[in-house]
Amino acid sequence: MIYSTLKNIKCIVLDVDGVLTDGAILVNENGEQLRTFNVKDGYAIQYAVKQGLLVFVITGGRSQGVLKRMEGLHVPEIHLGVSDKLSLLEELAARYGLSLADIAFIGDDMPDYSCMQQVGAAIAPADAVEDIKRVSHYVSTKRGGEGVVREIIEKVLRLQDKWHTEVLIKSI
Template structure:
């Protein structure tokens, strides 16, 4: 059933900490918060965008480094410091004329819960909290920061006929 739904996804919404990162935050003496991101997630994000999938990031994080990372990948809009993700997501659906069935949301913790209940497909990493796993259409075998986003975007693009291996591999 999830595979049928993946074919109609037009919009992917991503949380950051615990999804695109392992959830660890290194805080410098100056108070800067540092995260590591999986390069394979990044590749899949930029490739999905080139294939016409709209990607949005909605996070409670407030780091400008997070914003710069996703701007560099071509993410349509990145929202930092958001505590009420559902209100924002509803506004995005209206602005871009999407219905909830066309939306895939990847989250891992309680701030993502309402969004994940309301969208067409909810995806979580293996180490998401139990309540999130219960509302997920798909629970990855990968933990946050280990390529969860790459995994689901590749599945989505393959099912939509948009994962073109000949374009992905350089000619020799």
């Protein structure tokens, strides 16, 4: 069932900590928060955007590093410091002419719960909290920050015949 759903996805919404990262936050002596991102996730995000798949980020975190990383990948909607993710998701869906059924949401913890109950495809990393796994349509074998975003984007684009190996090779 999840594959037929993913074939019709028009937008992927990502949480950051625990999805694009492993959830660890390094704080330097100046108080700046640092995260590591998986380069394969990044490649898939920018390729998806080029292929016309909408990719949005909605996170409770406020890191300027996250903003810069997502801007560098040409993510069109990057929302930091969001406490009510569902209201924002509904607003973005309306703005882009999407139904919630058109959206896949990848989340790992309770701030993502209400969104994941409403979207067409709720996806969790392997190390998501149990409540999130229970409402997910698909639980990846990959942990947050270890390629779960790449896995899902690649599945969606392959199912939509938009993962073009020859294009991918020429862009290297």
